[in-house]
Amino acid sequence: MTEQFRAAPPTVADERALLQGFLDFHRGTLLWKLSGLTDEQLVQRAVEPASMSLIGLVRHLSEVEKYWFHRTLANHDSPPKYWSAEFPDADFDHVDPAIVAADLEDFRQIVKTSDELAANYSLDDTFLRPGHEPLHSVRYLYLHMIEEYSRHNGHADLLRQSIDGAVGE
Numbered sequence: 423m424t425e426q427f428r429a430a431p432p433t434v435a436d437e438r439a440l441l442q443g444f445l446d447f448h449r450g451t452l453l454w455k456l457s458g459l460t461d462e463q464l465v466q467r468a469v470e471p472a473s474m475s476l477i478g479l480v481r482h483l484s485e486v487e488k489y490w491f492h493r494t495l496a497n498h499d500s501p502p503k504y505w506s507a508e509f510p511d512a513d514f515d516h517v518d519p520a521i522v523a524a525d526l527e528d529f530r531q532i533v534k535t536s537d538e539l540a541a542n543y544s545l546d547d548t549f550l551r552p553g554h555e556p557l558h559s560v561r562y563l564y565l566h567m568i569e570e571y572s573r574h575n576g577h578a579d580l581l582r583q584s585i586d587g588a589v590g591e
Contacts, residue, residue: 427454438545441564442537448571449533452479455578456526459585461519468584476581477522478514479574484529485513486570490563491536494551495543503528540564 428450431443456464456476464477481504492500504513517525545561582588 427451427457437561441545441561441568444568445564445571448568448575451575452483452571452578454590455575455582456480461522463585464522465517465519466585468581473511473514474577474581475514475517476578477517477525479578479581480529481513481517481525483571483574484525484532486567487532487536490567491539492532495549495560495563496539498539
């Protein structure tokens with residue numbers, strides 16, 4: 423079943439293919455953790471008192487993708503969709519089963535755009551995060567995103583297990 427969501431990253435490839443493979447693997451792992459659940463289960467806050475839910479993780483990672491690839495790397499005007507200064511945790515707090523399908527489609531489109539943008543840069547290209555020093559390389563960006571997904575996939579494991587007992591790597 424996992425094959426429809428993720429492919430194993432290559433074990434022998436150039437650096438770019440390895441980084442992209444691991445990032446895609448972790449993106450797919452997140453989607454796999456959501457599979458087979460109802461919209462109501464996807465918004466369920468399964469670990470009290472945290473407001474984290476599976477769809478909240480998707481929304482959060484959509485924002486992370488947009489921040490790093492769209493706004494920071496490519497310098498696109500791509501404002502946050504889910505959170506604001508007034509509601510900094512809205513990606514988790516303002517989930518709604520009625521818009522789960524739209525949240526998932528947004529995630530898929532954001533990931534697609536992220537990949538298209540990153541393809542225009544070499545791993546050695548650098549960029550500045552707005553208001554932050556020092557320079558960051560595209561290589562750093564890939565490693566950071568793999569770390570980000572890995573950490574949140576651990577959260578997804580716990581959330582999924584608490585919802586229906588499903589486990590898996």
